[in-house]
Amino acid sequence: QAGAIETLEKTLETFIPDAELKEVKRILYGKELKKLILPQKVVEAAQEREFDLQGYVFEAAPEQLRTPRIVRVGLIQNKIILPTDAPVLNQITALHKRVSEIVEVAAFCGVNIVCFQEAWTMPFAFCTREKEPWTEFAESAEDGFTTRFCQELAKKYNMVVVSPILERDEIHGGTLWNTAVVVSNTGQFLGKSRKNHIPRVGDFNESTYYMEGNTGHRVFQTQFGRIAVNICYGRHHPLNWFMYSINGAEIIFNPSATVGAVSEPMWSVEARNAAIANHCFTCAINRVGTEYFKNEFTSGNGKKAHHEFGHFYGSSYVAAPDGSRSPGLSRTHDGLLVAEIDLNLNRQTADKWNFKMTGRYDMYADELTKATQNDFKPNIIKE
Template sequence: MSTTEFESLDKCLESHLPEEELKEVKRILYGKETKKLELPSSAVDAATDRDFELKGFQFDAAQEQLRPPRKVRVGLVQHHIVLPTDAPVMEQVNAMHSRIGEMVEVAAMCGVNIICFQETWTMPFAFCTREKEPWLEFSESAENGHTTRFCQELATKHNMVIISPILEREDVHNTVWNTAVVISNSGNVLGKSRKHHIPRIGDFNESTYYMEGDTGHTVFQTHFGKIAVNICYGRHHPLNWFMYSMNGAEIIFNPSATVGTLSEPMWPIEARNAAIANHCFTCAINRVGTEHFKSEFTSGDGQKAHHDFGHFYGSSYVAAPDGSRTPGLSRTRDGLLVVEMDLNLNRQISDRWNFKMTGRYSEYAEELTEAVRPDFKPKIVK
C-alpha cells in the first residue's frame, strides 16, 4: 500500500487491534479519551452528499464555582485543490470558493463559532516550483480582496469567525506575503498575521515568493475567545508557539501544507506538545492530495526533476492543554473536524502544572540576549 492510499492511523489501529488493546494504545498515543461530539444528522447527510469526511469531538473542563463554562466550537477544514494547476487562475479561485462554501455550510449546521482553512487555501501550493507566473497572480489584498469579501459574507451569514490564509499582495509597497486574514463574526476584518518563519528546505524554498512576516505574534480578541495563527513552518519553532501564548492566546491555529516524506512523523507531536507547554488549545490543519505541475522543477537537494513534490497527508487534529488530542481526519479525503472545547481547561491545567509560573523567563531573556551577540561564547566548562 502506498502512502497516498493509507487512509489513517486510526483506521489501521481499529482494523487490527482488539477493543481492549485499542483503548490502551489510544490512551498512550492520544492521552485521555476525547468524547465524540453528537452532530446533527442533517450535517452528516450533507457532508456525505458533498463527499467529505465529518468528525466531531469534545474536550470538557471541570465545573467551577465562580466561572461558568466557556464552550467554543472550532472547525478545521482540509481539502484537495478542485481544478488542475494549469486551469485559469480565477477559475481555480472560484472553484475553491465554491468548495469551501459547501463545507462552511455544514460547519454552520454543526454550530461552529471559529473556522480555519488550510495554508494558502485558494491556490495550489506552487511555491515548490520557484516559478513566478502564474502563481503570483493568486495574490490578493488581505483587506478587500476577492477572497476576503467572500469570507466576510460567510462570517456575517453564519455568525462565525473565519481564519482565511491566503497569498497576500500589499499594494502600497507591492510586496507579497503568506498571510492569515482574521474576519470577525460581524464580518469585519479584525486583522492579519503573516507567516513568521520561512522554510528553505528541499522543495520548500518559499523565500522565492515572500519573506518572514512583520506582524509579530499578534493575538486576536474575538467574541469567542483569544486566538492566534501560527502558519505552517512556525510549528517547528517552540518559541513561536510560546510567544503567541505569552500574548494571551487561548487557541492557536496552525494552517499548513506539508508532505509525508518530509514531516509526517513530527506532525502528531508538535502541535500537541505546544498545547501542553503553553496551557492552550492548538489546532493543526493540513491539505490533502498530490498536486501536479506542468513544468518540471528541482530544488537543489539531489533529487531528479519532478512534476509534484509529494502527498499532502491531511490528518488535521486538535490538541488540549492536558496532553489529550482528537483523532485526526483522513490522510486522503477532504474533511471538516468539529471540536467543542471549554476554554476554562486552560487555566485549570495551568494551575496544576504551573509551567508559566515556574519558567525562568528573565534568565532565558538575558541568556538569549547574550547568545545573539556576534562575540557570544557558549558557557561550556572544560
C-alpha cells in the same frame, strides 16, 4: 502508498482488541474524548459533499465562579479543485465554492471559528520557483476578493473566519506575504497575521516569494475567545507558539501545507507539544492530495525533475493543554474536524501544572539576549 492508511486511528481500531486498544489510545492520545453528536442531516450532507466529518468534545471541570467557556472550532482540509494550469480566477472561484459548501456544514455543526488551510485559494506552487502565474493568486488582505468572500460567510453564519492567503501589500511596494486574515463573526476585517518563519527546505522555496512576517505575535480577541495563527513552518519553532501564548492566545491555529516521510512523524508531535507547553489549544491543519504542475521542477536533492512533490497527508487535528488530542482527519480526503472546546481547561491545566509560573522567563530573556550577540561565548565546560 499514499492511500495505504486512511487514518492511523482507524488502523489501530481495526486490528487491536478492545482491552489493549483502550490502553494504546490512552498512551497515544491521552484522555478519551467524547464524540460530538451531530444531526443525521449533517452527517448526510458531509457524505453527499464527499468529505470526512469528525467531531469531538474537550471537556473541562465545572468551576464555581466561571461558567464553561464553550467554543466550537472547525478545521477544514481540502484538495485543490481545478488543474494548476486552469485560469487563475477559475481556480480561486472553484476553491471558494468547495470551501463554502464545507463551511455550510460547519455552520450546521454550530462552529464558531473556522480555519482554512495555508494559502487555501491556490495550489502550493512555491516548489516551481516560477513567479507567473502564481503571484497572480496574491490578494489584498484587507479588501481582496477572498476576504470579501470570507466576510460574507462570517456574517451569514455568525462565524469567525481565519483565512490564510497569499497577500499582496500594495501600500508597501506591492510585496507578497504569507498571511492569515482574521474576519470577525460580525463580518468585519479584524486583522492579519503574517507567517513568521519561512522555510528553505526541499520543495518549500517560499523565501523566493516572500519574507519573514513583520506582524509579530498578535492575538485576536474574538467573541468566542482569543486566537492566534502560527502559519505552517512556524510549528517547528517552539518560541513562535510560546510568544503567541504569552500574548494571551487561548487557541492557536496552525494552517499548513506539508508532505513527506520526514514531516509526517513530526506532525503529531509539534502542535501537540505546543498545546502542552503553553497551556492552550492548538489546531493543526494540513491540505490533502497531490498537486501536478505543467512545467517540471527539481527539488534540490539530486533527483530528476518531476511534476509533483508527493501527497499532502492531511491528518488535521486538535490538541489540548492536558495532553489529549483528537484523532486526525483523513490522510487522503477532504475533511472537516469539529471540536467543542471548553476554554476553561486552559487555566485549569495551568493552575495544576504551572509551566508559566515556573517558566523563569527573566533568565531566558537574559540568556537569549546574550546568545544573539556576535561575541556570544557558549557555556561549555571542558576537562
